[in-house]
Amino acid sequence: GAGVSQSPSNKVTEKGKDVELRCDPISGHTALYWYRQSLGQGLEFLIYFQGNSAPDKSGLPSDRFSAERTGGSVSTLTIQRTQQEDSAVYLCASSSRGDRGTDTQYFGPGTRLTVL
Amino acid sequence: GDSVTQMEGPVTLSEEAFLTINCTYTATGYPSLFWYVQYPGEGLQLLLKATKADDKGSNKGFEATYRKETTSFHLEKGSVQVSDSAVYFCALRVHGSSNTGKLIFGQGTTLQVKP
Numbered sequence: 488g489a490g491v492s493q494s495p496s497n498k499v500t501e502k503g504k505d506v507e508l509r510c511d512p513i514s515g516h517t518a519l520y521w522y523r524q525s526l527g528q529g530l531e532f533l534i535y536f537q538g539n540s541a542p543d544k545s546g547l548p549s550d551r552f553s554a555e556r557t558g559g560s561v562s563t564l565t566i567q568r569t570q571q572e573d574s575a576v577y578l579c580a581s582s583s584r585g586d587r588g589t590d591t592q593y594f595g596p597g598t599r600l601t602v603l
Numbered sequence: 604g605d606s607v608t609q610m611e612g613p614v615t616l617s618e619e620a621f622l623t624i625n626c627t628y629t630a631t632g633y634p635s636l637f638w639y640v641q642y643p644g645e646g647l648q649l650l651l652k653a654t655k656a657d658d659k660g661s662n663k664g665f666e667a668t669y670r671k672e673t674t675s676f677h678l679e680k681g682s683v684q685v686s687d688s689a690v691y692f693c694a695l696r697v698h699g700s701s702n703t704g705k706l707i708f709g710q711g712t713t714l715q716v717k718p
Contacts, residue, residue: 520705530692530708537704546705578647582704592706594639594647 489513491595493579499601500569508564508598512581519562520582520592521554525575533577536562537584569602576600605630609693609709616683616716624678624712626667626693634695636660636669636676637706641690650678650691683716690714 492511500506512519521533532546536556547553551569556562566573576599580592610625628634638650638660651660656671665680676693693709 518704522706529710530694530706532705532707535705543705580647580706590704591649591652592704593649596646 491579491581491593493577493595493598495598496596497599497601499603501603502571503568505565505567506569506600508566508577508600510562510564510579510595512560512562512579513593514560516581516583516593517559518582518584518590518592519556520580521562521564522578522580523575524578524597528575530578533564566600569600571602574600574602605632605634605695605697605707607693607695607707607709609691609712611710611712613713613715616714618685618716618718619682620716622678622680622683622687622714624691624693624714626676626678626709628674628676628693628695630674630695630697632697634697636667637694637696638665638667638676638678639692639694639708641692641711643689647692683714685716685718688714688716 494509517538519536524530534554535543551567554564576597578597579595582590582592584590606629608627635654637652639647640650641647651662653660653669659668667676667678690711690713692711694706
């Protein structure tokens with residue numbers, strides 16, 4: 488079946504502009520995660536959605552970052568007033584359930600964001 | 604807090620050499636442990652996992668054993684191939700009702716295998 492998909496694959500923007508990154512999880516997966524992969528910080532957790540529960544936003548680096556998940560499926564990560572330090576690869580992952588530590592998270596190919 | 608430490612790379616080996624990538628962890632709860640691999644130009648893929656002490660995860664000739672006494676999950680392969688060249692990430696997830704299931708990653712180790 489289809490895996491996790493993300494769009495766009497690449498995004499180049501100017502400093503100060505807003506960007507939206509999209510994630511389509513594997514069908515039926517109730518848990519969805521956003522991570523960021525950058526040279527300086529490695530792979531870091533951003534935000535987690537599980538069903539209808541309140542999201543865990545503890546990894547968001549600033550209030551310029553926000554995310555939503557509509558209808559329990561597609562998710563959008565929004566970065567407002569982008570800064571050069573936001574340049575990174577943004578990864579989305581999904582799993583069948585988030586509240587069991589043994590579940591496998593399946594990752595999408597990522598969106599490479601470059602802020603000029 | 605919870606953390607994962609991997610040996611720094613890059614690791615350069617000749618084909619058919621033995622591979623070990625060290626990984627140790629610190630966890631406040633009882634973690635599951637994972638190795639993910641990222642091949643050039645591709646996304647992260649789960650390589651193997653272990654969910655309790657003394658479990659051995661294995662896949663594609665790679666193995667790792669969950670050692671609670673040494674808080675380690677070292678990745679090994681007896682004979683590497685050029686196609687194993689990739690970045691390898693060790694990760695943990697802590698169980699528990701307050702846990703969101705997020706993965707905590709090590710810094711990654713780049714493996715380059717030469718023919």
